[in-house]
Amino acid sequence: MKSERTDGMLTDRVYERDGYISEFSARVLECNKYDKGYGLILDLTAFFPEGGGQQPDKGEIDGQEVTDVQIVDGQIIHYVANEVEVGKEVACSIDFRLRLYRMQQHGAEHLICGLIHKKYGYENSGFHMSDQEVVFDVSGPLTKEQIKEIEAEANEVVAMNVPIYASFPTEEEARNTNYRSKLDTYENIRLVTIEGFDVCACCAPQVSSSAQLGCIKIIDAFPHRGGTRMTLLAGISAYEDYEQIADNNQGIRELVSAKRYETYDKTKELSDKCQKLLEENVRLKKEMTDIIFEKYKKILDEKKDEDFSPLLIFTESLDNVQLRNLINNCTERYDGLVAGFIGNDMDGYRYIIGASKNCHIDIEGVTGLKELAANLAKNLSGRGGGNDDMIQGSLQTSEKEIREFFK
Numbered sequence: 226m227k228s229e230r231t232d233g234m235l236t237d238r239v240y241e242r243d244g245y246i247s248e249f250s251a252r253v254l255e256c257n258k259y260d261k262g263y264g265l266i267l268d269l270t271a272f273f274p275e276g277g278g279q280q281p282d283k284g285e286i287d288g289q290e291v292t293d294v295q296i297v298d299g300q301i302i303h304y305v306a307n308e309v310e311v312g313k314e315v316a317c318s319i320d321f322r323l324r325l326y327r328m329q330q331h332g333a334e335h336l337i338c339g340l341i342h343k344k345y346g347y348e349n350s351g352f353h354m355s356d357q358e359v360v361f362d363v364s365g366p367l368t369k370e371q372i373k374e375i376e377a378e379a380n381e382v383v384a385m386n387v388p389i390y391a392s393f394p395t396e397e398e399a400r401n402t403n404y405r406s407k408l409d410t411y412e413n414i415r416l417v418t419i420e421g422f423d424v425c426a427c428c429a430p431q432v433s434s435s436a437q438l439g440c441i442k443i444i445d446a447f448p449h450r451g452g453t454r455m456t457l458l459a460g461i462s463a464y465e466d467y468e469q470i471a472d473n474n475q476g477i478r479e480l481v482s483a484k485r486y487e488t489y490d491k492t493k494e495l496s497d498k499c500q501k502l503l504e505e506n507v508r509l510k511k512e513m514t515d516i517i518f519e520k521y522k523k524i525l526d527e528k529k530d531e532d533f534s535p536l537l538i539f540t541e542s543l544d545n546v547q548l549r550n551l552i553n554n555c556t557e558r559y560d561g562l563v564a565g566f567i568g569n570d571m572d573g574y575r576y577i578i579g580a581s582k583n584c585h586i587d588i589e590g591v592t593g594l595k596e597l598a599a600n601l602a603k604n605l606s607g608r609g610g611g612n613d614d615m616i617q618g619s620l621q622t623s624e625k626e627i628r629e630f631f632k
C-alpha cells in the first residue's frame with residue numbers, strides 16, 4: 226500500500242513503511258544526464274535519499290554502484306555511472322548492514338529525545354549521524370545523573386519490545402496530534418511512533434520494534450549553547466564499542482592486578498603512588514647532584530695550577546638539567562673543559578660540554594667549542610652543536626673511546 230500523499234513524488238518510498246526491505250525490483254521512470262552521472266527516477270525505492278542529518282543509502286541498481294541519492298525538485302534521484310533504459314525493470318539492493326546501523330542509531334536518538342521531551346519538555350535542536358556515532362542536541366541543561374536515568378529508561382523500553390511504526394496522518398489529523406519536531410506545514414507529514422513513549426515527525430527508515438534498537442549507550446555529554454550535546458551508540462555499534470572497552474579493561478586488569486570493576490580504583494592508587502615516587506625522585510636527584518658536585522669540586526681543588534686537562538663526568542642517573550647545572554658549577558671554578566656524558570656503552574651517550582670564558586682547550590687542533598662539536602661528530606659517530614659557552618649532542622661510542630679522545 227502506497228501512502229496517499231499529495232506531494233507529487235513519482236516514487237513510492239517503501240523505506241518509509243518498511244526499513245528491512247533491502248532487495249527489490251523497480252521500473253525506471255526517467256533517466257537523465259547530470260554532471261555526476263545518470264540520475265534515475267524509479268517507480269518505487271528502498272534507497273533513503275540524504276536528509277535530516279542522515280546520509281543516503283548505498284547499494285546497487287542494475288549491477289551499477291549507486292553513488293548518491295538526493296531529492297531534486299521533489300523527486301528522488303539515484304545516481305549511477307551509466308545510462309539505463311527507461312521502462313526497464315531493474316534489480317536493486319541496498320547495503321543492509323549500513324542501513325541497520327543507521328536505523329539503530331537514529332531510532333535510539335528518537336527514543337532518548339522522546340524520553341527527555343516527556344520528562345523535561347526539551348526539544349531536539351541538532352542531529353548529526355556519522356559512520357561512528359550519532360551526535361545530537363537537546364534544548365536544555367541535563368546533569369550527569371539525569372542523563373544516566375534517561376539512558377536506563379531507554380534500555381528498559383528496549384527490553385519491553387514495544388512497536389515502532391510510521392503513519393501518514395491527514396492535514397487535519399496532524400494538526401490535532403501531539404508530536405515532536407512540528408514543521409511549518411501539516412501536509413504530507415510522516416510520523417514515527419515508539420508506542421507509549423514518543424511520536425516524532427521523521428523521514429528516515431526505522432526498525433519495527435524497540436528491541437531491534439539493541440543496547441543504547443550515551444558515551445559523551447556536555448553543555449552546549451544553553452542545552453546539552455550528547456553522543457550516542459546503539460545496537461551493533463554499542464556492542465562493538467563494548468567489546469573494545471572490555472578488551473581495554475582486561476588489559477588494565479592484567480597490568481594492575483585488578484578485579485573486573487576495580488580497574489579505576491587500582492589505577493588511581495597506582496597513579497597516586499607514581500606521583501609520590503616522581504616527587505621523591507626529583508628530591509633525590511637534587512641531593513645526588515649536590516653530592517656529585519662535592520666530589521668533582523674536590524678533584525678540581527686538587528688540580529695543579531697549570532693543569533687544564535678536561536674534566537670528564539660519566540653518569541647514568543642525572544638528567545640533562547641536572548648535568549647542565551653541575552657543569553655550570555664546575556666551569557665557574559675551572560678554566561679547562563668540563564664534559565658530561567649521560568648513558569652507557571650499549572645505548573650511547575648524550576653529552577653536554579661547557580667552557581669558562583678563559584678556557585684552555587687542551588685538545589690538539591681544537592680552538593673553540595663549536596669546532597669541538599664538529600670534531601666529536603667526525604671521530605665518535607656523533608651529532609650536536611651549540612655555542613662557545615656550551616655544546617650538546619649525542620655519541621654512539623664507548624666510554625673508553627671518549628676518554629681516549631679527550632686525553
Ligand SMILES: [Zn+2]
Pocket residue numbers: 331335426427428429
Ligand atoms: Zn528521525
